[in-house]
Amino acid sequence: QVQLVESGGGVVQPGTSLSLSCAASGFNFNTYDMHWVRQAPGKGLEWILFISYTGNKKQSADSVRGRFTISRDNSKNTVYLQMNSLRPEDTAVYYCCAGSDYDLTFWGQGSLVTVPS
Amino acid sequence: QSALTQPPSASGSPGQSVTISCTGGSSDVGGYNYVSWYRQHPGKAPKLVIYEVTKRPSGVPDRFSGSKSGNTASLTVSGLQADDEADYYCCSYAGSNNLVFGGGTRLTVL
Numbered sequence: 001q002v003q004l005v006e007s008g009g010g011v012v013q014p015g016t017s018l019s020l021s022c023a024a025s026g027f028n029f030n031t032y033d034m035h036w037v038r039q040a041p042g043k044g045l046e047w048i049l050f051i052s053y054t055g056n057k058k059q060s061a062d063s064v065r066g067r068f069t070i071s072r073d074n075s076k077n078t079v080y081l082q083m084n085s086l087r088p089e090d091t092a093v094y095y096c097c098a099g100s101d102y103d104l105t106f107w108g109q110g111s112l113v114t115v116p117s
Numbered sequence: 118q119s120a121l122t123q124p125p126s127a128s129g130s131p132g133q134s135v136t137i138s139c140t141g142g143s144s145d146v147g148g149y150n151y152v153s154w155y156r157q158h159p160g161k162a163p164k165l166v167i168y169e170v171t172k173r174p175s176g177v178p179d180r181f182s183g184s185k186s187g188n189t190a191s192l193t194v195s196g197l198q199a200d201d202e203a204d205y206y207c208c209s210y211a212g213s214n215n216l217v218f219g220g221g222t223r224l225t226v227l
Contacts, residue, residue, distance in 0.1 A: 035216070037163075044120075045155070045163065045206050047216040059214035095162060102151035102210045103168040110162055 002026040004096050004108035011114045012086055020081040020111055022096030030074040033100055036081050038092035039110075046092075050101070051079065064090075088117035121146065121207055121219035128225040134195040137222045139207030140188055145217055147188035151210035154183060154192045157221075158203045166205075167192060194224070202226040 008020040022034075036049040049070040050059040058070055067086075072079045079096055091114050097104035122140040129135035139146065139154075146152055152170045155163035165174050167183035170190060180195045190209070194201055207219040 037218075044204075044221040045157075045208075045218045047208070047218060050214045050216070052214075057214060061215070099165075101214055102149075102216075103153040103165060104155070104163075104208070104216075105165055105168075105174065107162040107164065 002098075002106050004098060004106055006094065006096055006108045006111035009094065009111035009113045011116065014087060014115055014117070016086055017082070017084045018086060018113060019083070020094055020096075020113070022079045022081075022108055024077045024079070024098060027098065027106065029077040029098070032098040032105075034070070034072060034079040035097040035099065035104055036068075036070060036079075037095045037097055037104065037107075038090075039095070040089075040092045043092075049081065052101075083113070086113075086115045088115050091115050119217070121209060121217055123205075123207060123219035123222045125220070126223045126225065128227055129194075129197045130227045131197050131199065133197050134193055135197060135224065136191050136193045137205055137207075137224070139190040139192070139209075139219045141190075141209055141217070142188055145209040145211040146185065146190050148212070149210045150185070152183065152185060152190040153208045154181075155206045155208065156201075156203045157206065163206065197226050199226050 003025045048061045051070045069082045093110040096108045099105040154167040157163040170185045
């Protein structure tokens with residue numbers, strides 16, 4: 001069955017960096033666009049990053065532009081999130097999602113990133 | 118990239134229907150037929166229930182339906198069941214590979 005498994009979350013200090021990975025299985029990964037969506041504790045969903053199925057198109061939300069980057073390795077069925085200059089307001093559960101430009105068909109279980117103030 | 122507007126709460130009795138609205142602008146909801154809806158139970162990952170305004174993914178019951186008029190999209194859940202109690206989020210394409218979510222609606226089954 002379809003699985004997206006995020007890893008790499010944890011507690012990190014403000015100003016530092018962290019990288020998340022998302023391993024995909026059960027579907028044809030290299031034909032799906034990928035996204036990262038986050039959810040702060042007790043808050044709603046926030047879309048933050050997109051990468052096309054080939055990896056040649058990327059987009060980011062204003063809130064993370066210049067600090068977070070998305071990449072993928074289709075040979076490893078994995079998408080990555082590199083987070084730099086982390087802030088307390090980046091504390092959230094980070095979900096990787098597979099879909100199209102327009103929707104998020106499959107979701108991972110999420111990985112918690114905590115940046116204490 | 119302003120969030121779409123959803124009512125914070127909605128409710129209905131078992132068997133009834135409830136409709137949740139999602140209002141954006143001409144650069145997102147009104148500009149594209151790419152509105153999707155997600156259901157999230159507490160502590161769980163969201164799940165896609167409607168995509169491209171009206172389409173249901175395989176396995177989603179036909180009790181879930183979507184529509185759009187102008188800058189407002191809507192999700193209707195018919196024949197309410199206890200398991201429908203959850204948070205519901207709309208999401209719209211906003212051009213140039215951007216997506217924007219609504220603030221979410223907590224649906225309570227009375």
